[in-house]
Amino acid sequence: MLPWKRVLRPLTALLLTAAVALVPAATAHADSATSSGWNDYSCKPSAAHPRPVVLVHGTLGNSVDNWLGLAPYLEHRGYCVFSLDYGQLSGVPFFYGLGPIDKSAEQLQVFVDKVLAATGATKADLVGHSQGGMMPRYYLKFLGGAGKVNALVGIAPNNHGTTLSGLTNLLPYFPGAEDLLATATPGLADQVVGSAFMAKLNAGGDTVAGVHYTVIATQHDEVVTPYRTAFLSGSDVHNVLLQDLCPLDLSEHVAIALIDRIAFHEVTNALDPAHATRTTCASVFS
Numbered sequence: 001m002l003p004w005k006r007v008l009r010p011l012t013a014l015l016l017t018a019a020v021a022l023v024p025a026a027t028a029h030a031d032s033a034t035s036s037g038w039n040d041y042s043c044k045p046s047a048a049h050p051r052p053v054v055l056v057h058g059t060l061g062n063s064v065d066n067w068l069g070l071a072p073y074l075e076h077r078g079y080c081v082f083s084l085d086y087g088q089l090s091g092v093p094f095f096y097g098l099g100p101i102d103k104s105a106e107q108l109q110v111f112v113d114k115v116l117a118a119t120g121a122t123k124a125d126l127v128g129h130s131q132g133g134m135m136p137r138y139y140l141k142f143l144g145g146a147g148k149v150n151a152l153v154g155i156a157p158n159n160h161g162t163t164l165s166g167l168t169n170l171l172p173y174f175p176g177a178e179d180l181l182a183t184a185t186p187g188l189a190d191q192v193v194g195s196a197f198m199a200k201l202n203a204g205g206d207t208v209a210g211v212h213y214t215v216i217a218t219q220h221d222e223v224v225t226p227y228r229t230a231f232l233s234g235s236d237v238h239n240v241l242l243q244d245l246c247p248l249d250l251s252e253h254v255a256i257a258l259i260d261r262i263a264f265h266e267v268t269n270a271l272d273p274a275h276a277t278r279t280t281c282a283s284v285f286s
Contacts, residue, residue: 038071039063041118043080051150052119053271054112055083058130058257059097059187066129066257073264079271080119084111086135087187097131098187101197104131105138112139112148123150125271129257130223131191133157133215133230138201140208151212153270155257156221160202160229161193193229207234214270216256216263218242223253240266246281261286 045052053074057066063083075081086107087099097104112124126136126149133154139145140152190197207213213232219241221227231239242249242256242263251260265283269276 038067038075038081039083040080043119045080045119045121046078049077049079049272051121051123051125052080052082052115053125053127054108054115055081056108056126056128056132056136057083057085057097058128058132059191060095061129061132062094062096066132069259069261070127070257070264070267073261074268074271077268082111082115084108086111089185098185100186101131101135101190102138102142104135104187105143108136108139109143109145112145116148123148125149125151125153127153127155127267127271128157129155130158130253131187134159134191134201137206140211141201146208146210149211151214151270153214153216153267154230155216155263155267156218156224156253157215157230158191158224159206159215159232161195161198162191162224162229163193164223164225205234206232207237211236212270213237214266215239216242216266218249218251218253218256220250220252221256238270242266245279246283248281
C-alpha cells in the first residue's frame with residue numbers, strides 16, 4: 001500500500017465516525033425544521049411569493065444543517081421553503097453530495113416535481129450552495145428543468161471546477177489518487193477543474209434560455225478557487241461579489257451560506273427582483 005493511502009484511510013474512518021455521532025443532532029434539527037413550516041408540504045405559495053423555493057445543499061452538507069440560517073430567513077418572509085438530501089453514498093450518513101453529480105441532478109429532478117405537485121405551482125426557484133449552486137445547472141440543461149424553474153441562485157457555486165486552493169494540482173504526483181477519488185467520492189472528482197463532468201456541463205455556454213441566474217461569490221472563498229470561476233456568462237446572469245456590497249464582509253465558503261445575512265438579503269433580491277432593495281453592510285440587521 002502506498003504511504004499516502006495509509007494516511008487517507010484512517011482519516012476517512014475518523015470522518016465517518018464523526019458523522020455517525022452527529023446523526024442524532026441532524027435528526028433533531030430536521031424535526032424542528034418540519035414543525036416550523038420548513039419542508040411543510042401543505043404550504044401554498046402566496047400572491048407575493050408565487051413560487052416555492054428549493055434549497056440545494058453543498059458537498060458534505062445535508063438538507064437541514066446547510067440551511068439553518070437561510071431557510072427560516074426565507075420562511076419568515078413568506079416563502080414556501082423546501083430542501084432535499086442528494087448524492088448519498090452507501091454507508092455514509094450525514095455527509096451528502098458525494099455521489100456522481102449527474103445522478104444527483106436526477107434526484108433534484110424528482111424532488112422539484114414533488115414540490116410542484118404539492119404546492120400547485122408551475123415553477124420553482126432554486127437556491128444552492130457550492131455544489132448545490134452548480135449541480136442544478138445539469139438539471140436545467142440536460143433533464144428538462146428549464147421549463148420548471150424560474151430562477152437559480154448560486155451561493156459560492158463551483159461552476160467551472162476548482163483547484164481547491166491549489167491542492168488538486170498535486171493529484172498527479174500521487175499515483176492512483178485520481179482514480180481513488182473518482183471511485184470513492186465521484187461527486188468530488190466531478191468538481192475538479194478540467195473534469196469530464198465540468199467539460200460537459202459548460203460546453204455550449206453556461207446558461208439556458210428562460211431561467212434567471214444569480215451568482216453570489218466571496219473573495220475569501222477557499223474552496224471554489226479562483227473565486228471568480230463561480231461567475232457565469234450569459235444574457236440573463238447577475239454576478240455579485242459580496243465585498244462589492246459590503247467591503248467589511250469576511251465570509252468564506254461556508255459562512256456565506258450558513259450565517260451571512262448580507263448574502264441572504266441578496267438572495268431575496270434575486271427571488272423577488274421587482275421589490276429588491278439595496279444590499280449593504282446594514283443588511284445584516286434586516
